[in-house]
Amino acid sequence: MRGALLRWYDREARDLPWRRTRDPYEIWISETMLQQTRVDTVIPYYERFLERFPTVESLADADADDLMEHWAGLGYYRRARNLRAAARQIVEHHHGDLPDEVDGLLSLPGVGRYTAGAVASIAFDRPAPIVDGNVARVFARFFGIRQDILAASVQARLWQEAETLARGRRPGDLNQAVMELGATICTPRAPECARCPLERRCNAHEAGDAAALPFKAARKAPKRVAAVAARITRNGRHLAARRPPGGLLGGLWELPGGELVSGETPEAAISRNLRERLGLTAKSCKTLGSVEQVFTHRHLELHVLRVETAGGRVRRREYDAHRWLSERGLNALPLSRIAQKAIALGR
DNA sequence: AAGTCGGGGAA
DNA sequence: TTCCCAGACTT
Structure with missing residues (x-):
């Protein structure tokens, strides 16, 4: 398998x-961004x-908002926070x-089995295995694995095969070659087997069920939830608040608000959230849209x-910062996509 | 083993 | 619409 893969x-x-x-630092950053x-x-x-942030030191010293500005829109925001913690x-x-070996890399926050193997093999030429979505799909087809790809026993088999593969010369390129194959030819819906360097030895191609592999249990539909956000303006400046680190959209800014519990009207929900979370009293509300x-x-x-709120000052609860900003300042914040959409409604 | 954690491109 | 992407981490 190795020769055909590397030539291709x-x-x-x-x-x-x-x-x-x-540069191991740059490769680490790329592998972290490429997660999902x-x-x-x-x-x-x-x-x-x-x-x-060109160096480990510059990342270790990064300001939280500066860091999030460079991650806003990419998703999985914990990755950014973990990067800085790991840099420190x-x-x-x-x-x-x-660290130039898998075990040392694994001790860093945000570095799991995949990323440790990727950095060790690509940056340090270590014979370290990796299994990502691409590798799992290519292997499932090549070896004819027809059980749930996420089952623990199947995962163990995949890592075993990956370990064998990485034992060759140029482990980093071997690993990247399998991922490249999965990304460009051995794709999820319609693999282009005619162009594949492994076609002749591929079990699923031989059996004619490549497009049906890997097998995955159906995932659950996302749960529907509702929330409210407030455009509050005083003296031409708009109130923004920063979500606490850790949870959903952690460290990102938004128009203040919160969840809407079932049976609650948006007006009641915003009034309650502003009172509970910011100590503000809503006097009147007007819907801008959703x-x-x-x-x-x-x-x-x-x-x-x-x-419109009564004049009192902000007393924060869950939010970990707040600012009164011009429209321009508002848009310069690290904002999630949903917060960007919400702000666009108020213009 | 299942849940949390974003956003978007492709079919 | 649905799928799934160079996953990590907690419960």
Whole structure:
């Protein structure tokens, strides 16, 4: 398998920004951004992020909002926070150099089995295995694995096969070759077997069920939830609040608000949330409209209202910061997509 | 083993 | 619409 893979990879590999460097820091950043995120989405974020944070030290010193500004829109925001925490750990305990083996990499926050293997093999030429969605699909077809791909026993088999593969010369390129194959030829719906360097030895192609593999149990539909957000303006400046780190959209800014519990009207919900979370009293509300965002496990409908409040000052509860900002300042904040949509409604 | 955590491109 | 993406981490 290795020879055919490497010959194909040397010929067909896409020219991607992180393939032009051997810098472990840059490869680590790319692998973290690529977690559950497509190559085309990552590229502009990768370039901008490395321009702003070119070294481990600069990342370790990053300001939280500055950091989130460079991640806003990419999703899975805990990744950004973990990157900075890991950078601090690297500066503190490793003299600013990334660990060059899987075990050391695994000790960093946000680095799991996949990312540790990717950095170890690609940046340090270690024979470390990796299994991502691409590898799992290619292997399921090649080896004819017809059980639930997420089952623990199947995962163990996949990692075992990956370990065997990475034992060859150029482990980093072997790993990347399988992922490249999965991303460009051995794709989920309609694999182009005619172009595949492994066609002749592929079990699923032989059996004629490549497009049906890998098998996955159906996922549950995202739960529908509703929330409210307030456009509050005083002296021409708009109130924004920062979500606490850790949870959903952690560290991002938004128009203040909160959940709408069942049976509650948007007006009642915004009044209650502003009182409970910001100590503000709503005097009048006007609906601006609603926006939607679908997350992996949630389908959120956000009602946006213009709210006049009594004059009292803000006393924060769950939010960990707030600011009164011009329209321009508002849009310069690190905002999630749903917050961007909500702000656009009020213009 | 199942749930949490974003957003978007492709079919 | 549905799927799923160079996953990690908690429960």
